[in-house]
Amino acid sequence: MRKHCSNVCCLRQIVVPFAIVAVALSMIVPVGQAAEPLRVGVFDVDASPAIGSPLAYDPTKEVTSPLSCRGLVLLGDERPIVLCAVDWIGISNGGRQAFREGLAAAVGTDVERVALHTLHQHDAPRCDLTTDMVLAAYGLNTQVFDTPMARDVIRRASAAVKRAMAEAQPVTHLGLGEAEIEKVASNRRILGPDGKVQFVRYTACRDPEIRAKPVGTIDPKVKLISFWNEDRPLAVLTYYATHPQSYYRTGGANPDFPGMARNARQTATGVPHIHFNGAGGNIGAGKWNDGSPENRQVLADRVADGMRRAWESIQKQPISAADMSWRHVKVSLPLAPHLDEAALQKTLDDETQPATTRVGAASDLVWVRRHLAGDK
Template identity: 55%
Template sequence: MAVFSTALAEGPLRIATFNVDATPPLGSPCAYMPAERILDPLSARGIVILSDEAPIVLCAVDWIGIGNAAHDAWREALADAAGTDIHHVSVHVLHQHDAPTCDLSAEALLAEQGLGGKMFDMTFARRTIDSVAAAIREAVSAPVEISHIGLGQAEVEKVASNRRILGPDGKVQYVRFSSCTNPDAVAAPEGVIDPNVKLIAFYDGDRPVASLTYYATHPQSYYREGDVSADFVGMARAIRESDVPEVTHVHFNGASGNVAAGKYNDGSHENRPVLAGRLAEGMRKAWDNIRKTPVTAEDVAWEVLPVAIPPRDTLMEDELRALLEDKEANEGERVRAARDLSFLTRANGGQKIELSCLSLGDARVLHMPGELFIEYQLAAQAMQPEQFVCMAAYGDYGPGYIGTSISYGQGGYETSRVSRTAPEVEGVLTEGIAELLGVKGSLKDAPATQVPSLIK
């Protein structure tokens, strides 16, 4: 059963919102190369849900990943600022690739080898955490009372497509990345995706205060050019800010480890605003489709379930340490070894990762780690078809890609090369999702039309 569970007290529901700049300075490391130009600013934004019980903090950051000890540091700082505990704080990234990453565990290992600062700018990271904490302290001093919530969803057309295209032998024939020019891969069907963007809005009477949106896709159109950008998801969010400027807009990336825009994106610069417009249009339709209902603190609950994520048996501690310490090895490979070793040592040391679920009237919002495959999101929705189930993935980035059990034998980039988790992760996470949703279920409970690769 869930270790931490909070049912909020009777009375009014209040929220505080925050929005802080999270743009790295020029010259500092980003995910793939140093920042040379700022195309558009990055942000860390979210809400604090307040009542007579422990505040709940939800935060979304325009970075590629926040993992291991860095994820702990973010949550600890935000918890202190909001006057709550770490178990009531959920921090996620949107996973833009022209953006920083942050892993304090890996940084400590790299610093021991004279590679400190190669992965990210420590001073900038600490400054950003402090800025977000300061914004939360200010925001919770003047919260807004919430009388209603609104739930809406709409289909997003021609953005998401599954990255893994299987051949006749059941193995991955093509990996259709964020951009794709292979005509056969482009012509292949969209595959398994969640086509809908979901939206939760908060109202003070008739006045909208905040909008949380959830959509599952890798968020990049093009990258590796030295730019810093929130990419097309940030651009879509900005469009909605322009359309509804009185509202704080917070976007979360869903379970999109195996979902990207490759079917609809050739990587040209001109296509970024096209994808942004399509996502923004889906967000607008979801807003127009809102079903509004009264809400009090009694309608809110928060549950947390720590789980042990099984590391992949191909991760060998002695081999990773040897590579990390090899001064003749490629620097990028040594950085990768530090990241792998960070997750492995924490997992082997008994460190658990927290899953959580926010209940808000008829809505259930699941908060999950890593680059989760879309099948987990679809299965969660199938477990509770009568409820409005949203999922925010890309929480603790330590595990990297998290595939389904069958995917580890199918080949492909995600599970044959870079995932740090074992196939048994499917059972751990689906049991956790089912428990948080108060049901019994697994990925195979999802309809065959949703998860065809799992129904054999």
């Protein structure tokens, strides 16, 4: 029999692969000859919802700590590249397209050269303009999405990235660092002797028996990329693989422990800091988190300490615009067998179904129709 801990988390249509930064920077130097300088500009706008606006699961009662939409623009020999990270649970379908189109237009680049990421905090908004339009026909959209707010964030982020491009600074060196983070990430699925899932250890796990199980297979390292103008740091990117929730459904918008760690490091260094969650499907803080509110700061401090040690381990090397490239590949993954268009439409039309069930059906229906239309 499977045993579950509370706070189920779903990652469908959320994660954007930010390992592409390693591809974006083909930084196997030394640099052979003088080239155009690489330049970087940073931007950061408030992405907090208004009181009453829907978070992922509840209306906003307060903003405990501001949410941000932040990123950078890289300028070199080719069209600009934009990397953007948002403190929301997810940005999907038409929302993702609108975000990328807005940022791309602001800096005069192709949409394919804009990468958009959400940190997946749960006391944070959702954004899906396509599903919002589907639900509007049933009067359900405002329970889930605040599209005017999302469009306002897109507008302000687009203006901010345009300013960042105009104010971009020369980059002479790239700095890389890494460090292990202790007692944060752990596997969610615990296998029994038969190789099948025996326990599930979600975001917060109050059962000491399940918390005592082994950490499992994780990537314990926080990876850090930094941009420098000689000895002056201009921007820092960090990556750490875990679900980012400590506890949620409080009605208080907040960036949770990864955002707290990021903010603490930015304050400590004075350097703009952009954090990306690594792939965390089977990874969360459950082994180290009983869901008590005071544990959020404990997790944040552990992540911040790993970020500090990664910062202190930085090794710098020269870089120029000639060392940077960007590639993208369009993909279309097969649909899961249970995603049946007719069945989903029937569920959406059924007024006897709970609103949450109909909202889920609408979201799945949008995904199915995109797939059937050949969208990649």
